[in-house]
Amino acid sequence: MSRKVTIKDIARELNTTISTVSRALNDSPLISIQTKALVKKKAAEMGYRPNSIARQLRDGRSRTLGLLVPRINRAFFANVIHGVESIAKQQGYQLLICQSNDSVEEEEEAIKTLREQKVAGIIVSRASDAIHDDFYQEILDDGIPLVMFDRVAKSLNVNQVINANEKGSYLAVKHLIQQGYQKILHFGGPLSINVYQERYAGYVKALAEAHIPLDESLVFRTVLTQEEGQKCMKQILGRALSFDAIAAASDFSALGAYLELEKTGLSIPEQVGLVGFANESFTELIGMSSVEQYSVDMGMTSAKLLLEEIEGREKDAPQMHRQMVIVPKLVVRRSSQKGNERG
Amino acid sequence: MSRKVTIKDIARELNTTISTVSRALNDSPLISIQTKALVKKKAAEMGYRPNSIARQLRDGRSRTLGLLVPRINRAFFANVIHGVESIAKQQGYQLLICQSNDSVEEEEEAIKTLREQKVAGIIVSRASDAIHDDFYQEILDDGIPLVMFDRVAKSLNVNQVINANEKGSYLAVKHLIQQGYQKILHFGGPLSINVYQERYAGYVKALAEAHIPLDESLVFRTVLTQEEGQKCMKQILGRALSFDAIAAASDFSALGAYLELEKTGLSIPEQVGLVGFANESFTELIGMSSVEQYSVDMGMTSAKLLLEEIEGREKDAPQMHRQMVIVPKLVVRRSSQKGNERG
DNA sequence: CTATTTTTTGCAAACGTTTGCAAAAAATAT
DNA sequence: ATATTTTTTGCAAACGTTTGCAAAAAATAG
Numbered sequence: 001m002s003r004k005v006t007i008k009d010i011a012r013e014l015n016t017t018i019s020t021v022s023r024a025l026n027d028s029p030l031i032s033i034q035t036k037a038l039v040k041k042k043a044a045e046m047g048y049r050p051n052s053i054a055r056q057l058r059d060g061r062s063r064t065l066g067l068l069v070p071r072i073n074r075a076f077f078a079n080v081i082h083g084v085e086s087i088a089k090q091q092g093y094q095l096l097i098c099q100s101n102d103s104v105e106e107e108e109e110a111i112k113t114l115r116e117q118k119v120a121g122i123i124v125s126r127a128s129d130a131i132h133d134d135f136y137q138e139i140l141d142d143g144i145p146l147v148m149f150d151r152v153a154k155s156l157n158v159n160q161v162i163n164a165n166e167k168g169s170y171l172a173v174k175h176l177i178q179q180g181y182q183k184i185l186h187f188g189g190p191l192s193i194n195v196y197q198e199r200y201a202g203y204v205k206a207l208a209e210a211h212i213p214l215d216e217s218l219v220f221r222t223v224l225t226q227e228e229g230q231k232c233m234k235q236i237l238g239r240a241l242s243f244d245a246i247a248a249a250s251d252f253s254a255l256g257a258y259l260e261l262e263k264t265g266l267s268i269p270e271q272v273g274l275v276g277f278a279n280e281s282f283t284e285l286i287g288m289s290s291v292e293q294y295s296v297d298m299g300m301t302s303a304k305l306l307l308e309e310i311e312g313r314e315k316d317a318p319q320m321h322r323q324m325v326i327v328p329k330l331v332v333r334r335s336s337q338k339g340n341e342r343g
Numbered sequence: 344m345s346r347k348v349t350i351k352d353i354a355r356e357l358n359t360t361i362s363t364v365s366r367a368l369n370d371s372p373l374i375s376i377q378t379k380a381l382v383k384k385k386a387a388e389m390g391y392r393p394n395s396i397a398r399q400l401r402d403g404r405s406r407t408l409g410l411l412v413p414r415i416n417r418a419f420f421a422n423v424i425h426g427v428e429s430i431a432k433q434q435g436y437q438l439l440i441c442q443s444n445d446s447v448e449e450e451e452e453a454i455k456t457l458r459e460q461k462v463a464g465i466i467v468s469r470a471s472d473a474i475h476d477d478f479y480q481e482i483l484d485d486g487i488p489l490v491m492f493d494r495v496a497k498s499l500n501v502n503q504v505i506n507a508n509e510k511g512s513y514l515a516v517k518h519l520i521q522q523g524y525q526k527i528l529h530f531g532g533p534l535s536i537n538v539y540q541e542r543y544a545g546y547v548k549a550l551a552e553a554h555i556p557l558d559e560s561l562v563f564r565t566v567l568t569q570e571e572g573q574k575c576m577k578q579i580l581g582r583a584l585s586f587d588a589i590a591a592a593s594d595f596s597a598l599g600a601y602l603e604l605e606k607t608g609l610s611i612p613e614q615v616g617l618v619g620f621a622n623e624s625f626t627e628l629i630g631m632s633s634v635e636q637y638s639v640d641m642g643m644t645s646a647k648l649l650l651e652e653i654e655g656r657e658k659d660a661p662q663m664h665r666q667m668v669i670v671p672k673l674v675v676r677r678s679s680q681k682g683n684e685r686g
Numbered sequence: 687c688t689a690t691t692t693t694t695t696g697c698a699a700a701c702g703t704t705t706g707c708a709a710a711a712a713a714t715a716t
Numbered sequence: 717a718t719a720t721t722t723t724t725t726g727c728a729a730a731c732g733t734t735t736g737c738a739a740a741a742a743a744t745a746g
Binding site: 359360361362363366373374375378397399400401402403 | 693694695696697698700701702703
């Protein structure tokens with residue numbers, strides 16, 4: 001029944017004071033080696049465990065990072081979390097994780113909680129329906145270290161870790177064109193989110209470069225999930241729209257399209273070329289070309305950035321806003337190889 | 344520059360005391376409606392945010408749950424986390440998440456941290472190389488609510504949420520036999536882990552039931568990852584061991600086998616039947632039969648169990664150890680359908 | 687208008703640490 | 717031996733809350 005042992009208990013037991021015990025346990029040079037040994041021995045014996053709540057209260061800082069993502073169980077975010085965790089642990093930080101379920105309300109709520117928990121800093125990727133920014137501005141004003149990744153608020157002057165989404169998308173579409181595809185559909189997301197806006201831009205750019213006129217009727221917004229992808233594909237096939245490839249802003253919508261095409265009996269890549277985005281692990285299995293985002297690295301980079309910022313604040317170094325751009329890589333697989341490419 | 348506003352600041356501003364402010368903000372019936380309104384208005388105005396660190400210190404309990412998994416970015420665990428989060432949030436709890444990277448040392452370290460953070464309770468799934476239990480016994484002795492899921496320590500008298508692994512494995516192997524497969528390999532894991540021990544038991548049981556003698560040379564231990572699965576398959580094919588099906592304890596090892604078989608030109612399911620375990624999302628894509636584990640539900644159930652335990656402690660209700668067993672479901676797909684089954 | 691009850695407020699302790707400063711003990715110098 | 721320096725210990729405050737108890741203010745009763 002060794003209920004909570006505190007340094008007070010140790011002090012009493014040893015006929016000394018809490019200051020001595022505290023210092024001894026923290027290896028303060030003020031304490032003689034003998035007392036240190038004595039105290040430590042007793043502490044172990046009594047099963048003492050430091051109370052970090054008390055410690056945090058006492059000296060302001062909390063060694064806990066807040067991490068907010070739309071959904072924990074999506075491979076991309078799970079990988080980012082994994083990356084963040086590895087760096088955080090290494091530096092002695094804990095992780096408080098919340099999910100917004102892609103809702104701004106929950107996002108704001110989560111931020112509030114994180115702030116009340118007095119986390120040392122926050123890493124966040126925004127909800128897909130995110131519109132207002134005010135609560136982030138507040139964070140910045142209050143001087144709380146913040147890093148946004150992937151889905152960021154561009155209008156905000158804040159540290160961010162992002163993908164060169166436009167480039168990735170551009171590479172994908174260019175590749176399709178080089179393979180001989182001409183009428184390329186775009187399955188995109190809401191333009192209010194930087195990520196989708198940029199991927200769309202890459203699509204536009206690649207077309208322009210190849211002097212293929214942009215046809216807005218080939219562009220579909222908010223086709224992000226597998227279900228949406230499949231449904232959208234079905235509708236398109238229904239109304240006999242002419243096309244020969246799809247550049248999707250999400251692997252999942254690409255997967256939906258893939259399945260529907262297979263069902264309909266259209267052959268990939270002969271009749272329809274396909275490129276997704278994110279290089280989810282399933283893409284390899286079905287031979288789908290995609291764009292690698294280096295999600296684990298994105299997490300690690302975000303964590304490093306945040307920790308640097310935190311350390312910086314502590315020794316109040318000059319403030320700065322950093323932006324890290326991760327360059328994505330096109331992974332070519334069967335789904336987009338018609339075979340016209342030279343080389 | 345509204346640095347940390349505390350109730351003290353509000354009190355000063357309002358010419359009253361912190362007790363009044365505290366009570367007002369907490370809607371204590373001791374406070375008149377007018378003062379409440381006044382205080383709340385001022386608090387909002389000053390941008391006050393409660394400091395839950397202080398609150399936690401003051402009244403012992405912490406409204407944070409500790410969650411420890413081998414790896415965050417494995418679909419199964421990511422789903423469990425997702426499930427836990429949804430329940431926790433709903434009840435006003437935060438989540439402190441750690442990963443052990445399947446190492447006992449890191450596991451023990453994480454438990455230590457979680458305890459120092461004074462979490463209200465802990466949910467854990469054990470590392471794959473886990474052997475000793477002592478630090479869990481300590482948790483129990485110290486009266487910290489604990490729930491183990493999936494990979495549990497059976498020897499410990501503790502709340503647990505597990506799969507009927509034996510049943511799941513039994514169903515899988517029985518199904519293979521019914522399909523006409525006879526020489527069934529087993530790709531398993533270390534018997535020190537309940538999960539693999541049970542899946543092996545299911546394999547044994549199904550064979551016995553069908554009067555097929557158990558041949559230990561068909562059983563391979565520690566074949567859990569994709570790489571291991573592929574390597575193992577390769578070796579087996581190399582030495583021309585006679586077999587016609589594989590019952591894997593992991594989807595990943597099954598995947599490895601799948602790829603190697605494909606490479607070698609052996610046809611699935613005609614020449615080799617295949618069943619995995621976990622129903623990872625990729626299994627559907629490649630038509631691999633598997634066993635559904637209901638991972639999100641497992642997380643939700645674990646969280647509920649833990650929260651019940653926590654609430655129970657608070658009103659010291661009689662103690663009890665609960666065990667929830669989730670019944671898995673065999674999902675039959677192409678990879679195991681030779682087509683001999685009647686019906 | 688005083689005495690009593692009820693409502694509202696304030697005082698002070700507690701939660702478990704860390705740490706500046708003063709005090710005591712030990713070591714060194716005279 | 718005493719004076720001085722150095723090493724080691726102890727006292728007490730602080731971090732931001734909540735809450736039992738006493739005190740004050742307001743409302744009601746006599």
